[in-house]
Amino acid sequence: MKNFKLTIQYDGTNYSGWQIQKNAPTIQQTIADSIKIILKEEVNLIGSGRTDSGVHALGQVANFISAGEIDLPKFRHSLNAILPIDIAIKHIEEVPEEFHARFSAVKRSYFYFISKGKSPFYEKYSYRFPGKPELAQLKEISKIFIGNKDFTSFAKKNSEIENKNCNVTCADWRETKDLLIFHIEANRFLHGMVRAIVGTILRTASENYNSDYIKNIFEQKDRQSAWEAVPAKGLFLYKVTY
16 A cells, blocks of 8 residues: 655635535545546545635645655646546655655645735736734734644634634735735644734724734634634645644
């Protein structure tokens, strides 16, 4: 048996997230079905983590076990030929049998894109926020999220995970002429966590609240205490580190 690691990019617009669901198109199902066509076998495709409906990926990672011999360059070419245009396999390699796309990961990072004004080129992949927050203010607010903290207030209420602690090692912003870009990196992320964080940061900046506003949200441990999540279309899974 051999273990194969895939690095994947996708536009999540037309999918109900990564994870297989009944009666809904998903990234995981689409790739697994395509692999079956080529290898003539069912594979258990394991992703590094779930991405929600409408969320994109620049560097999602997955792995599967196969008993057959695979010509990797040919397999990648064939897989990309079968997959729809909004999913691409960027790299494939054989990895040790113990490698697990989810449990072997040590860090994951996301980008969130906010467009400063109307643009046909950014509308599909960014959130056009009506306010005009200052970069320095956004950077200062984001520092509060760094560290090992309980992110219950920033996770969807239906999350079944009991341990809500995440160790955030980077939460920062940069600016281009047309975009504000949020970058966050952590050992793990909860369901809906990044979009809730971005929404809360924007609210804090817009209302000129001080750091006590966010500290109070952490202490409440209640999703209703944080601000509403920003739209999924601006969120990209950037990289998974092993």
